[in-house]
Amino acid sequence: MAEHIYDVDVTWSGNNAEYRSYSRNHEVTADKKPPIPGSADPIIGRGDVTRWNPEQLLVASLAQCHMLWYLHMCVEAGVVVTDYRDHATGIMNNQKFLLVVLRPEVTVTDASMRAAAKQAHAEAAKRCFIANSMNFPVEHEPTIVVAQQDPS
Known part of the structure; x- marks a missing residue:
């Protein structure tokens, strides 16, 4: 590579x-x-609360990397994602990250896509090079939601 x-x-x-x-x-x-x-x-x-700090940017990098790999894996699996939101949390103690938890909520177009959508998270976790470079666990707590179907 x-x-x-x-x-x-x-x-x-x-x-x-x-x-x-x-x-x-x-x-x-x-x-x-x-x-x-x-x-x-x-x-x-003693920083400015209105600006990004390095710790937030690290958590954001992990969440972005997972999302981008996830969307790629969904395309390959034929899963149609219409929305993706992640509330990621990083936990530090003694000036060291202990854990980051990603909580992506993904909306797919059809209930038949749920299993593949969940599996795509596992595949994305294996491929995220940023998470693979960390010396602490990056956990995933995904939620898969099916988009509301138009009754007409």
């Missing part, structure tokens, strides 16, 4: 000459993409 390289820039300019009150705000950028406003977790590092 070919090697892939991902370049990201993190820019900070919040020096106000005092260690404890320096700004934790920064921007994460990459070529041709909108900037991500970043900061520290307010609870851990």
